[in-house]
Amino acid sequence: MENNVLLREFYLQPTLKVAKELVGKTLYRKINDRVLSGKIVETEAYLKNDPACHASRGMTERNKVMFGEAGRAYVYFTYGMHHCFNIVTQKEGVAEAVLIRAVEPIEGIEIMRRNRKLRTTNHKPLTNLTNGPAKLCQAFGIDKKLNGVDMTKGDFVILDSKNNETVKKATRIGITEYTDKLWRFHNNSEFVSRIS
């Protein structure tokens, strides 16, 4: 298991390349000896000098992890109730990251269902578990306690996998600047938050 964990050198590659290549890889988390995993199906890149990037206006208490070393988790709280999860790329001082927007559940689906606490029934219950950045955080139990965690080792990592995903480019979601940039990557599957 440990031998195919993505290492720091992977995250030191150009951020757009990292974002694209993360599609098809496996997000893995072990909590209390129970495994949660999912195939990453949708990502977004946030670059330096990108007005949509949290770090574009300088370092703050919230975004300082983005300025640190590659391979760490940047988890932030938004809309008063949601978390979003990114992986930091680039060397220290260069604040770039990849937002994980959606995964396809593989292991620990019952735990994910419990973590999601949905009231109403959905006609696509599996898809609806992790097809959004805040949904996957809920399902995987990701919150601010994981902000800054090193993802190149330990129980919260991304596993390499030989995959031949067809990766499509699209515009990013939920931003108001640089909306023309095709910095969102997805595999066009039903587990993506939305196609376009």
Next chain:
DNA sequence: TTAATGATGGGCT
């Protein structure tokens, strides 16, 4: 089917 809305609180231009 799509559109509108309320929830809810940390960060900050």
Next chain:
DNA sequence: GCCCATCATTAAA
């Protein structure tokens, strides 16, 4: 005070 890299629910059509 206003803004948010969102989501679930309700309303409309």
